[in-house]
Structures are given as C-alpha cells and as structure tokens.
Amino acid sequence: MESTVAGMHEDRLLLGPGPSEPYPEAMEALARPVLGHLDPEYLAVIREIREQLQQVFRTGNELTLPVSGTGSSGMEACLASLLEVGDTIIVGVNGYFGERLCEVARRGGAEVVRVEAPWGTPIDPADLVAAQQANPQAAVLAVVAAETSTGVRNDVAPIGPALAQTDTLLLVDAVTALGGTQLEVDAWQIDASYSASQKCLGAPPGLAPVTLGPRAVARMKARKTPVRSFYLDLGLLHEYFLASPPTYHHTASSTLAYSLHAGLGRLLEEGVEQVWARHDRIGRLLQSALPELGFGLIAPESHRLPQLTATTLPNGLDEGSLRKRLLAEYGIEVGGGLGDFAGRAWRIGLMGHAATERSVVTLLGAVRELLA
Numbered sequence: 001m002e003s004t005v006a007g008m009h010e011d012r013l014l015l016g017p018g019p020s021e022p023y024p025e026a027m028e029a030l031a032r033p034v035l036g037h038l039d040p041e042y043l044a045v046i047r048e049i050r051e052q053l054q055q056v057f058r059t060g061n062e063l064t065l066p067v068s069g070t071g072s073s074g075m076e077a078c079l080a081s082l083l084e085v086g087d088t089i090i091v092g093v094n095g096y097f098g099e100r101l102c103e104v105a106r107r108g109g110a111e112v113v114r115v116e117a118p119w120g121t122p123i124d125p126a127d128l129v130a131a132q133q134a135n136p137q138a139a140v141l142a143v144v145a146a147e148t149s150t151g152v153r154n155d156v157a158p159i160g161p162a163l164a165q166t167d168t169l170l171l172v173d174a175v176t177a178l179g180g181t182q183l184e185v186d187a188w189q190i191d192a193s194y195s196a197s198q199k200c201l202g203a204p205p206g207l208a209p210v211t212l213g214p215r216a217v218a219r220m221k222a223r224k225t226p227v228r229s230f231y232l233d234l235g236l237l238h239e240y241f242l243a244s245p246p247t248y249h250h251t252a253s254s255t256l257a258y259s260l261h262a263g264l265g266r267l268l269e270e271g272v273e274q275v276w277a278r279h280d281r282i283g284r285l286l287q288s289a290l291p292e293l294g295f296g297l298i299a300p301e302s303h304r305l306p307q308l309t310a311t312t313l314p315n316g317l318d319e320g321s322l323r324k325r326l327l328a329e330y331g332i333e334v335g336g337g338l339g340d341f342a343g344r345a346w347r348i349g350l351m352g353h354a355a356t357e358r359s360v361v362t363l364l365g366a367v368r369e370l371l372a
Helices: 024-029 040-057 071-082 096-107 125-134 159-163 214-221 234-242 254-270 272-293 319-330 357-371
Strands: 063-068 088-093 111-116 140-144 169-173 192-194 207-212 308-312 345-349
Touching: 024 254, 040 063, 040 207, 040 234, 040 254, 063 071, 063 234, 063 254, 071 096, 071 140, 071 169, 071 192, 071 207, 071 214, 071 234, 088 096, 088 125, 096 111, 096 140, 111 125, 125 140, 125 159, 140 159, 159 169, 169 214, 207 214, 207 254, 214 234, 254 272, 272 308, 272 357, 319 345, 319 357
Parallel strands: 088 111, 088 140, 140 169, 169 192
Antiparallel strands: 063 207, 192 207, 308 345
C-alpha cells in the first residue's frame, strides 16, 4: 500500500496565523545530534537562549526560559505559577485568545473579572486600570498584546506603570507580538510574559519563551500551595534549566532548543528594532493592496498589527473554498476567521522569515488569479 505521506513534501508558503515560515538556519539546526536533557552542552545552549530572549523581550529578568510546548503552554505555565485557587484575575477580552486566558484561569480555580471590547477593536487600557482599582485584591491583570484572532494590537505600555504601586501583576500574552512589534518588558513594567517559537521568532512550533520579573518571582515563591501543574511549574523549570547543578524535571528537547537558538540568532543578527521595522513595512504593503482587490481590513488602522492581518473577503465569496483552492493550487496557507469572523474572514500572517516582499507579491498574484 502506497504511503499517503510520500507526496506531502511539496513546498508550502506558510502565511497563516502560525506556524510561520521558519528561518533556514532554524531548520538546518534540527539536523544536529540529539543531546540528553541534562547534557552540559544542552544546558549551555539553554543559557544562551535565555540571553537571546532577554534581548528580544527587552529585559534583564533572570527567570527567562523556553517552556516545552507551544504558546498555550506558556500561557498555562504563567497562570498556574502565579495564581492560586480563589485568586482574582482581570482579563482583557477582545478576541479568541483573551477568551482562552479566561478559560485557563477559570479551570485553575481563579475568579475571573472580564474587561471586554468588541472583537476587531482594541481594549482601552484605562478600562483595565479602572477594573484593577475596582478589584484591588486581583493577583494578576492579563492582556493579549497582539490578538491573533482579529489582527488588533492592544496598547499595553500604559498599564504597567499604573499597576506598579499595587499588588496586581501585569501578565502580557506576546505570542504573536514578540519579535514582530515593539514589546518592552522592563521599560513597560511588565511582570510576566510568554510567547511562542513558531511566529515572529522564525522557528518551528514546540517551545514557549517565558519571562518573569522580580515581582512575579516573589509572588511565586510566596505561594501558600504548590503550583497545580508539575510540568509547567516555572519554579521547577528554573531550577532545571538555570540552576547549578541542574535539577532533573522532564526530558526537554535539545533538537527544538537548537532550532530556537538559531532562529533567535538570525533575528538578533538583523537587529530587534530592524526586525520590527521589516514587519511593519511588509504588513503595510499587504494592507495597502488588499482593499484594491475588494478585501476589508478588520482592525482600525491605529491598532492594526503588521504581522497578522485579519481581512474580510469581497462580497459573495466563500472564504473556505477560496482558502482551500489557495492551498491546493498554489501551496499557500492562510488562516480562516475565528469567533465573530468565522466563515467570512482570512487571517494572513507575515511573520519571521515570511515577512518579505516576495510573500506579499506571491500571495497577491495567486489571489488575483483565483478572483479572476
């Protein structure tokens, strides 16, 4: 019986909400020999990854490391490590991943206070600050910097200073933001943040960069109960990866670590601010061309992500069938809409190695042919 996998090696152009096109260096690194999870060489790579991530997160936080798993594992690790049963968390909700923060916190036994804005619009940071003032007992205030479901950039910079004199920690979802748009963990007084290897960092899926500041580390150390997840306990992970000698925790992947290390190396070689500028330029190139083809842009221009564009299709077109044809006939992947925009929108990612003029020209050429 002939394997169906045999024909699955055709090139794909990954222009969806993730995974994005990995940098060639990140793919080449996957071929390096596998190392044991306590091998000194592997742990040295993890320490180098910490230094790289500190530069990309723009932080000096000692507890900065890659959690095994995708961005959702970073989310769960932060929530599990910083919240105890009965704690209050304030969550900004203006899309799918704000909703997920609420659900993960609720399952962990937290009391969730929602601060909502309509899907496709940004959350007013003043509303989040007001919610904290109304709930000063809140342990955490969480917000998504780059809402992948709608292409909206939430303004997180003003929130940290407003919380700095309170006991409420600021947790920022930077899954699609990190390496794509400006994020300043220390300057913006962000207490904790998490991301993912497969978006703007240009590596394959499988690792979730996390950083915890001094206030978050102190909160974790002052817990009255153990972190409810052993696997995602950031205190244990810190002892495993960064303590000397290391404490065995789980069998982490040297293969994925090498790949993330290479992707981050490529990003830092270009320069963090230069990479932000490249994403901005390429995103604007796409967003200026889509309306000419009858597409609408969901996010308001002032809060539109360059690395993830959510766009409604020309009237009368079935997004699902057109998206399937784009993949089948041209090998280009884009994402469908979520939630309020399911069935009537695309989500186009120009992230990492895919944030190039070539990606935009290739996609627009294919779409023009499909519409014709």
